[in-house]
Amino acid sequence: MKTENQKAWLFVLPVLALVAFNALIPMMTVVNYSVQETFGDNVFFWQGLDWFQQILRSDRFHDALGRQFLFTFLILIIEVPLGIAIALSMPRKGFWVPVCLVLMALPMLIPWNVVGAMWNIFTLPDIGLLGYFLNHVLGINYDMTQDPVAAWITIVTMDVWHWTSLVVLLSYAGLVSIPDAYYQAAKIDGASNWAVFRFIQLPKMKTVLTIAILLRFMDSFNIYTEPFVLTGGGPGNSTTLLSIDLVKIALGQFDLGPAAAMSLIYFAITLLVSWLFYTLMTKDDLN
């Protein structure tokens, strides 16, 4: 048998080294922290699996996890259909294509903390453009610093504003790659718009949509900066998502052991959902 060219492994080495230093070694350290207690000065005491048990049984963790799933669920059911709809209505040819693409890409170019700060100033009830308009012109009581529902509406709207573009651009890339022949065949068969969408456009977008949903899931499940800057997890704990709670435990209370255990549980959840999702979406292709 002819020996295959194994040079590719050599080119993967730098990435492997990088991942080892910025992901694997810190991750191993987190595992070590999760079974110990420390009071600083690099002195550790064996604690076994107590932290895991404590986190798994704490209401605080269950609540944060529930909020996290709710947030991710809400933004996915809004962003994915909205992104597909926008991509479908974008022009495929001509002058407006680059204009639309640049406009769509703009929100994604803004750093996360700036997005949080922008939406904070935008929605504050007395000085924000939107907040002032809703409260003082329309007379709707809207205060994201006091009212949990308003805070949730604000963080979800902010995420939709920031990240729908990603779904749009990926779906658009999928749409553009469909050859004209498919549409012509559909026209000859007298297919309705819905049938064209259901049997031509959606299957052709499947791969990029899988990636889009996976990216949006992971990003929104690990979201920290935007809600932290916007609401700081408040009012009360109403928008304290998992990552915000984790940072509170790790840096606010300096409870490194419980924080490490919590981040491993958090990691396991992200890993399982991503794996399940990816496996289910690509199952038919592999078989």
Added chain:
Amino acid sequence: MLSWMAWTWPTALVFIGIFSAIAVLIVLEIRHPGGAMRKGALGLTTTRGDRLFISLLGTAYIFLAWLGLVGMPLWTPLGLAIAWGVFCFWKV
């Protein structure tokens, strides 16, 4: 040099176990290329690597679930995890 990583023997053994499993897979792959791909009991097409991944992920969940719902000691979930691993490599 490694004191900042706060190593303990139990966690070191966990990592040694995972890395040796990966090493075994590499040796197997060199001896028998192709990853022994098959369609298993769960309807998934898996390679050896997939089966190891599913075993480890399942093991993590078995232990977490036991810790959260029942608590110490962990001999029963250990048995369950081994059974799950055997099932993964045998049938999945």
